[in-house]
Amino acid sequence: MKLKILVGTMTSTADYVAQAIQMDCADLVGEIEVLLMDGLDISVFDEDALYLICSATYGSGDVPDNARHLYESMDTQAKFLGHVRYGVIALGDSTYMQTFCFGGKKFDERLSGLGAKRVGEVWCHNASEGTMPETEGTAWCREWLVQAVAAAPAATV
Numbered sequence: 420m421k422l423k424i425l426v427g428t429m430t431s432t433a434d435y436v437a438q439a440i441q442m443d444c445a446d447l448v449g450e451i452e453v454l455l456m457d458g459l460d461i462s463v464f465d466e467d468a469l470y471l472i473c474s475a476t477y478g479s480g481d482v483p484d485n486a487r488h489l490y491e492s493m494d495t496q497a498k499f500l501g502h503v504r505y506g507v508i509a510l511g512d513s514t515y516m517q518t519f520c521f522g523g524k525k526f527d528e529r530l531s532g533l534g535a536k537r538v539g540e541v542w543c544h545n546a547s548e549g550t551m552p553e554t555e556g557t558a559w560c561r562e563w564l565v566q567a568v569a570a571a572p573a574a575t576v
């Protein structure tokens with residue numbers, strides 16, 4: 420099975436998290452591909468893979484600039500995504516109380532609205548806690564992948 424990590428970022432933290440996962444979790448899944456969201460649209464979900472959204476939050480609870488086209492295409496080119504299973508890493512900062520981790524949460528809402536099935540809970544990293552998102556994100560992802568692979572149809576593992 421292939422894991423595709425889609426990265427929404429402005430200052431690269433989400434990319435570092437995705438790269439750490441790519442290195443650390445290679446033993447749990449057949450292949451891990453990391454893709455910045457720049458230039459992507461809803462067709463990225465056409466492939467038979469497991470998906471991990473890894474997105475920061477900006478503005479008033481918006482997705483990062485490089486994620487906007489993909490996010491909007493899930494509205495303008497909306498289609499049923501019932502074949503998609505996904506997880507979410509949402510990066511944020513609790514000083515933005517009203518919009519904490521909304522970038523990742525918005526992707527979750529839109530994906531589930533199109534029929535995609537989330538595996539596990541949305542995992543939020545709070546920049547104000549001073550913990551390393553790469554270390555914590557990788558530990559979360561190892562547990563998440565075990566769950567996601569176990570739930571996958573046998574032929575795709």
Ligand SMILES: Cc1cc2nc3c(=O)[nH]c(=O)nc-3n(C[C@H](O)[C@H](O)[C@H](O)COP(=O)(O)O)c2cc1C
Pocket residue numbers: 427428429430431432433434475476477478479480481483510511512513515518519520521546
């Ligand atoms: C200008 C600005 C706006 C932000 N707005 C939010 C926000 O609304 N909600 C939130 O939870 N975090 C917000 N954050 C925090 C970032 O999402 C967080 O620091 C994240 O780890 C950055 O990831 P990146 O380096 O991949 O871009 C904001 C950060 C900045 C600099």
